Amino acid sequence: MIDRQAVLHIPLSQYAFINSEISITLRIRVARDGLTRCVLHFGDRVCPSDPVIFSSLEMEKVATDLDFDYYEITFDSPYTRVCYYFELCDSDERLYLFADILSKVLPQERSEFYQYPFMRREEISTVPDWLKQAVVYNIFPDSFASEWRFIRGTPSETGWGSDVVLKSKLGGTIRGITANLDYIADLGFTCLYINPIFAAGEYHKYDVLDYFNVSPNMGTNEDFHELVSQAHSRGIRVIIDGVFNHCSWYFFAFDDVARNGERSKYKDWFYDLRFPVIRPENESIRPTYSSFAYERKMPKLNTSNPEVREYFMEVCEHWIRDYGVDGWRLDVANEVDRTFWRAFRQRSRAINPESVMIGEIWESSETWLQGDMFDSTMNYDFRKNCRDFFGTEAINATEFNARVTKMNYRYPTGILQGQLNLLDSHDVNRFFSYCQKDIRRLRLAEVFLFTAPGTPCVFYGDELGMDGDHEETLRGPMPWDAPFHDEREFFRTLVTLRRENKALIYGSYRALFMDEDGLYIYRRQLKEHTVTIALNARNHTAKLEDMDPLTDPMMSDGFEAGRLAPFGYAVWTQ
Known part of the structure; x- marks a missing residue:
């Protein structure tokens, strides 16, 4: 019998959305292994004939977690106004799902079916394509560089007005970032996300004094203008931190x-x-x-005060118009008035239609990602899931897949492709601190970061093996002269892999195999092109049984004759 309690479809949500003015995606959740077949029936909700003439399409089971299966179909609709229902079958029963009703018989009136009222172009995901394609390098300015391949590493204080002292802990500057753009470009990164640069008292710069000027102990406005100009000349976009809460x-x-x-x-x-x-x-x-x-x-x-709102709209326009920044990472975004964010989006897009807004929201962010506020949010769930699988071994591959499934299916496809995935940031422990001093664990997590759906974001120094589980170390000085682990070539390879394989940006995600231990295999696919990834997140050899392909990976560590060494990985492209 079909488990009725497990069945879920939500109209006009991540379960029903459009990808273009003719393409629509529909999803349904059911009990795990609960169906033998799932069929979508759709028709023109305003067709002149009565009853409505429906067409039928077989749906594909695309994902599984511990409790549920997820069926999905994406298709081009000949109708701009769509009504639809689902046919659910198991070996004993057939049920129809329409308007949250499960029944053995279909309704009499067309209004009783699910509706997509009109496939409006305004409802299409507008995440700029450059963000989906980006590989992001996140810099904490005080900790990164004072000059070429050097960070001073000592504190200083600078007077500001009569009552305030501007603090620096390690001496990083705007010019220091500019001087090392060649380093960032050589690794292949195409976007900088820079933590706050505005005039502020503490070294972290989240206590802002002046939103229209660079902090004097970090540099000048001219220094920042030069940074953006030099970054753009290398094909690197620049996102800055907006602290408006x-x-x-x-x-x-x-x-x-x-x-x-x-x-x-x-x-x-x-x-x-x-x-x-x-x-x-x-x-x-x-x-x-x-x-x-x-x-x-x-x-x-x-921020609901009109005067406050207008003040920060001018701040928004100032940095986009006068300095050419490409977007904002927005601090404590879930505590700010939503009308403020809607206005902020309109003002920023009016100057630069491809500017982006990335919200700092640690939980699920569906209500902020409806196309009227943010383009993306910082995906801290991504970090948590990787920590527990690759680092601490708190979960096995089956549990990891279940978490990844829930994470991936909480947003429409176009939004998912622009989520800012990260393993660490200035607010959390360095990922390597969870890796039990084994660099192979970090490599596995980085492979997943660069091959999973979403935009990969790397915190400065991860490519040099930085560790840290408290403020002094996780925001520690860039180890220019003494890398803990020099992983730069590995990162170059990952960046190249992603940039040369569009399936890793736009392709579907399918888990192919996961066990009760540490073996996880998944595939990204875009039309005929596939990238298959196998990860072994445990300290023993894993057999890749009944997998195709099993030979000649284009990138691997520890792969041989259908086996993966402890903490090994392999990547095949086709």
């Missing part, structure tokens, strides 16, 4: 509120102000205003 407590508007109280014209610029506004020096004293994660020095901005 909060600011420094010495930001001009908050400073005015602290000094003038309720008489300040900026009193509505901040969230939950209570007067008098006091900047407590003692960390144990709770401030009389909302702040970022209880960080009293970072008061929370009221």
